[in-house]
Amino acid sequence: MNAPLPVNHQVNDATSLPPGSSAGKFFEVRFESIGGLGAHAAGHVLATAAVLRMGMNGAHFSSYGSEKKGSVVRSFVRLGADNQPIRVSAPVETPDVIIVFHGVLLRNPATSRGLRSDGTFIYNAPAGVIPEELKALPRSARVIRVDALGIALKEKSRPNAVLLGTICGTFPWLDAATVLATLSEEFAGKNPAAVATNEQAFRRGASEFEIIESIGEVDGDLPIARSDPEWGYETQPIGAVLPEPGNSAWNDMSASRTGLMPVLEGAKCIHCGVCDLVCPDFCLVWGDGADTSKFERELMGVDYRYCKGCLRCVESCPTGALAQEIETPGLADRLRVPLFPEMIK
Numbered sequence: 001m002n003a004p005l006p007v008n009h010q011v012n013d014a015t016s017l018p019p020g021s022s023a024g025k026f027f028e029v030r031f032e033s034i035g036g037l038g039a040h041a042a043g044h045v046l047a048t049a050a051v052l053r054m055g056m057n058g059a060h061f062s063s064y065g066s067e068k069k070g071s072v073v074r075s076f077v078r079l080g081a082d083n084q085p086i087r088v089s090a091p092v093e094t095p096d097v098i099i100v101f102h103g104v105l106l107r108n109p110a111t112s113r114g115l116r117s118d119g120t121f122i123y124n125a126p127a128g129v130i131p132e133e134l135k136a137l138p139r140s141a142r143v144i145r146v147d148a149l150g151i152a153l154k155e156k157s158r159p160n161a162v163l164l165g166t167i168c169g170t171f172p173w174l175d176a177a178t179v180l181a182t183l184s185e186e187f188a189g190k191n192p193a194a195v196a197t198n199e200q201a202f203r204r205g206a207s208e209f210e211i212i213e214s215i216g217e218v219d220g221d222l223p224i225a226r227s228d229p230e231w232g233y234e235t236q237p238i239g240a241v242l243p244e245p246g247n248s249a250w251n252d253m254s255a256s257r258t259g260l261m262p263v264l265e266g267a268k269c270i271h272c273g274v275c276d277l278v279c280p281d282f283c284l285v286w287g288d289g290a291d292t293s294k295f296e297r298e299l300m301g302v303d304y305r306y307c308k309g310c311l312r313c314v315e316s317c318p319t320g321a322l323a324q325e326i327e328t329p330g331l332a333d334r335l336r337v338p339l340f341p342e343m344i345k
């Protein structure tokens with residue numbers, strides 16, 4: 001049975017404008033995500049629904065890193081009443097809403113920067129342990145958790161459909177039926193089979209969220225993230241010099257995983273090395289065998305810092321020693337076997 005959609009209100013009359021509109025301010029949303037989870041598409045659907053179907057003014061754009069799956073993506077939506085033209089095209093620095101698509105992004109302080117003290121912070125995580133990082137949010141902000149990945153996996157959808165449902169469920173003036181219709185229309189042309197699954201994911205996102213009480217410890221708005229360039233024309237090094245060469249050992253690929261990870265059950269492992277042959281990212285850690293007459297080298301585990309969750313190792317393992325598991329907060333940190341222990345301070 002379909003979950004009910006939240007009750008909605010008209011938004012294009014003077015009494016029910018988006019929060020802040022009457023004070024000449026826009027309603028601003030920042031999606032914090034990584035490539036492949038659909039943040040850009042979510043922002044596009046929200047802005048399209050607001051502008052073409054709800055009579056509002058709106059703007060949407062995204063910023064990408066290398067545009068590679070797994071890199072940081074930020075998507076910005078700015079909405080205003082129909083009498084409020086939008087002439088700003090800068091990124092959203094002081095959002096009313098931040099929507100976090102992946103738990104690993106909570107580790108980055110830039111994710112929550114600029115959140116208003118009366119803002120809303122929606123993050124994707126299963127129920128259970130509440131991340132410590134949420135203490136850095138404003139005391140008076142509304143904090144909402146939804147298991148977007150778990151729902152998406154179950155409904156064969158993507159987290160963006162779930163999180164669109166959650167923002168509609170938490171802001172009643174956003175017409176959930178209209179946003180859902182826009183989402184369905186978007187997919188009807190590209191992937192008709194995804195319409196029903198996305199709809200169910202959206203409905204569950206609109207109703208299956210949890211408000212986390214009394215977690216933020218900061219008074220007032222959070223500061224804006226602005227990075228000043230380290231070097232200017234007076235201080236830059238001589239041309240062609242790389243004073244800080246990159247080193248892939250410091251790379252952290254954790255954000256590339258989208259909910260599933262390989263887990264080793266040592267007792268089943270025959271140390272054949274097939275997993276190592278197929279792993280594209282040098283994640284499997286080998287050590288001296290306990291009984292060298294049997295195995296000279298043994299598989300000790302996975303360094304999840306480099307694992308992007310492609311699961312080729314799981315598919316190739318002949319004994320089932322590597323199995324796929326849903327990644328819950330902290331699981332990778334607990335099971336990680338470091339490839340370069342000397343790098344851990």
Ligand code: SF4
Nearest residue numbers: 269270272273275317
């Ligand atoms: S493929 Fe499976 S059995 Fe072989 S080393 Fe890897 S985990 Fe062990």
Ligand code: SF4
Nearest residue numbers: 279307308310311313
């Ligand atoms: S999931 Fe992919 S990246 Fe991670 S250890 Fe297995 S093969 Fe390597």
